[in-house]
Amino acid sequence: xxxxxxFVLGLLALITVVATIIGYNAKSIQQLNNEExxxxxxxxALNIYSKSVYPSEYTKSxxxxxxxxxxxxxxxxxxxxxxxxxxxxxxxLANKIKVFQTAVLGDAYSPSDIRTVEWKIxxxxxxxxxxxxxxxxxxxxxxxxxxxxxxxxxxxxxxxSVKPEEMTIEYQKxxxxxxxxxxxxxxxxxxxxxxxYYFNLAKExxxxxxTSENFNYLPGYEP
Amino acid sequence: xxxxxxxxxxxxxxxxxxxxxxxxxxVKVDAYYSSGGAVRYADTWALSRNPDxxxxxxxxxxxxxxxxxxxxxxxxxxxxxxxxxxxxWWWNWGQAWSVADSLRYWLLSANNAIYIGRxxxxxxxxxxxxxxxxxxxxxxxxxxxxxxxxxxxxVYARDPNSGINGVLQDQHTTDRKWAIWHLKPYNLNxxxxxxxxxxxx
Numbered sequence: 265x266x267x268x269x270x271f272v273l274g275l276l277a278l279i280t281v282v283a284t285i286i287g288y289n290a291k292s293i294q295q296l297n298n299e300e301x302x303x304x305x306x307x308x309a310l311n312i313y314s315k316s317v318y319p320s321e322y323t324k325s326x327x328x329x330x331x332x333x334x335x336x337x338x339x340x341x342x343x344x345x346x347x348x349x350x351x352x353x354x355x356x357l358a359n360k361i362k363v364f365q366t367a368v369l370g371d372a373y374s375p376s377d378i379r380t381v382e383w384k385i386x387x388x389x390x391x392x393x394x395x396x397x398x399x400x401x402x403x404x405x406x407x408x409x410x411x412x413x414x415x416x417x418x419x420x421x422x423x424x425s426v427k428p429e430e431m432t433i434e435y436q437k438x439x440x441x442x443x444x445x446x447x448x449x450x451x452x453x454x455x456x457x458x459x460x461y462y463f464n465l466a467k468e469x470x471x472x473x474x475t476s477e478n479f480n481y482l483p484g485y486e487p
Numbered sequence: 488x489x490x491x492x493x494x495x496x497x498x499x500x501x502x503x504x505x506x507x508x509x510x511x512x513x514v515k516v517d518a519y520y521s522s523g524g525a526v527r528y529a530d531t532w533a534l535s536r537n538p539d540x541x542x543x544x545x546x547x548x549x550x551x552x553x554x555x556x557x558x559x560x561x562x563x564x565x566x567x568x569x570x571x572x573x574x575x576w577w578w579n580w581g582q583a584w585s586v587a588d589s590l591r592y593w594l595l596s597a598n599n600a601i602y603i604g605r606x607x608x609x610x611x612x613x614x615x616x617x618x619x620x621x622x623x624x625x626x627x628x629x630x631x632x633x634x635x636x637x638x639x640x641x642v643y644a645r646d647p648n649s650g651i652n653g654v655l656q657d658q659h660t661t662d663r664k665w666a667i668w669h670l671k672p673y674n675l676n677x678x679x680x681x682x683x684x685x686x687x688x
Contacts, residue, residue: 313678314669363630367678370609376651377613378671391542410675416650424644428526428620436643436654438616443652451650479629479676486636486661487626487674 298472299393302400305472306388306463309349310406312360313383316342316367325450326379326415330372338368351466351473361478381452382411398467405482409456417446457485504540520687521560522621526641528558533657533664540571541578543585550659551623551637552584555687559621561599569593587637591625594685603684608677611669613653614643624656625666627681634683636660640668653664 316338317323322330342364350357371379376420387407394401422439481487532550535544535627537557543549552571554563562687568581568589594600604617607630618640625634638658645652646665649672655665661673671677 313676316678359630363679366608368676370607370611373609374611375612376653376669376671392633408675410677412672414649414651414672417645417652420652422644422652426640426642428523428641431620431643433616433619436614436616439643439652440616443614446652453649455673455675457675459675477629478631480635481628481675485669485675486662487677487680 281325295395298395298400302393302395302402302465302472303390305349305465305474306402306404306461307385308345309474309477310385310388310461312342312345312349313367314365314385315345316364316371316381317380318371319342320381323379323381323413326374326377326413328379335368339365342368349474351468353466353476354470354475355478356474356476361417377415377416377448378412378453380410381413382409384409384454400465400472402461402463402465404461404463406459406461407457408459409454412453414451414453416451417443417449418449419446421446458482459485494553519560520555521558522619522687524557525554525559525639525687526620527583528583529554529639529641529657530664533659533677534662543581544660546659548587548590548637549580549585550657551639552590554639554657555623561687562593564593564597567593567597569597585626588634590637591622591634591683591685594623594687600687603686605681605683606669607681608679611671611682613651613667613669614686615654618654618668619686622684622686625683625685626670627683628676628679630679630681638663638666638668638683641665646672 276277316329318334318338322328322334343361346357346360346364350360385406385408389405390402391405392401392403421442426435459479459481461477461479463474465472514683529550532553537553540549540553552569556563563572565581567583569583571578571584571618583589595602600623603622620640620642622640624638624640626636626638627633628635638656640654641657642655642665643653644655644665646655646667649667651667654668657664657670658666666673669682670680674680
């Protein structure tokens with residue numbers, strides 16, 4: 265009788281231990297899945313910048329005209345991407361859509377003879393990923409580069425000895441008109457560096473969405 | 488018998504000195520902004536540091552404040568945090584002196600400047616007929632409404648690094664002299680950059 269009691273108690277203890285281990289592992293797997301999913305969302309959101317860039321046949325020079333259908337398609341593309349990864353519950357979705365639409369339109373009708381050729385992420389270092397229930401915070405260093413092409417005047421015919429007090433708006437207008445007449449050449453700019461991003465995310469209907477995003481340039485990489 | 492205690496001489500002297508100094512703290516001096524002076528100061532110190540002032544890791548706003556004060560002749564406003572002074576061997580400065588968003592707030596709220604305009608990525612042209620030398624530029628890198636960086640417009644000319652003709656600025660942090668005002672050639676993320684300009688007066 266005593267042996268039987270001990271056996272049952274032992275069996276119960278074993279079941280408890282096994283159940284605890286299974287439960288813990290299941291939780292760890294869920295935590296791991298969440299972390300992977302959060303990192304995927306963050307990477308995809310950062311990659312929207314590269315999706316705002318026009319195909320290579322339009323980025324050889326900033327004066328190549330971009331068809332309006334392509335501009336519309338790009339605007340739709342970046343808007344849909346934003347809707348996938350940013351929360352509509354906070355103001356961030358509207359803000360990001362505005363930024364990316366500005367990028368698409370700014371490159372098509374560039375006011376400064378500059379067009380983006382490529383924007384790419386070379387590496388992302390996740391410094392912190394903290395998950396608390398249905399919310400998460402992420403800190404990541406994004407190593408990236410931005411390639412642009414520009415048309416600039418070949419010659420510098422500007423009189424640089426003019427005093428600041430004499431630099432009136434009329435003087436600037438004359439300079440602008442003279443610059444427009446000058447022959448131009450193509451140049452490329454290729455800033456590279458690191459930006460530190462801070463994200464807040466929340467699970468909405470089972471999907472992780474970014475609720476806030478901020479970044480600053482790491483020392484030495486400020487424009 | 489009445490006993491009168493004599494006040495020591497040094498106490499009287501320090502009292503007079505304190506009263507004298509505090510008088511200067513509350514006096515508001517009306518002065519006009521010398522944009523030419525500010526530009527000359529910025530061009531002199533764009534690529535180095537004035538040893539008469541402290542030097543910060545993020546020095547942009549300290550540099551702009553120096554140009555406004557030393558060259559532009561705008562007097563300190565200690566009550567509202569725009570000042571920088573050496574007291575014996577340490578430096579004291581206010582937040583408006585060294586933080587871009589605070590300087591912007593100080594300039595606009597204290598009626599020390601007028602608002603000129605706001606430009607996002609697709610309105611940042613090389614020439615900008617609203618900008619004049621001496622204007623102060625504020626940059627919001629991530630469109631979140633907080634201005635992270637400041638610079639001063641100095642000339643209409645050619646940016647020697649990018650080769651672009653247009654409105655040029657001087658700045659610290661990444662030290663630049665005569666850089667194109669929108670900074671697009673130097674910016675990893677120019678699409679989210681919003682720039683505003685104010686004109687000190």
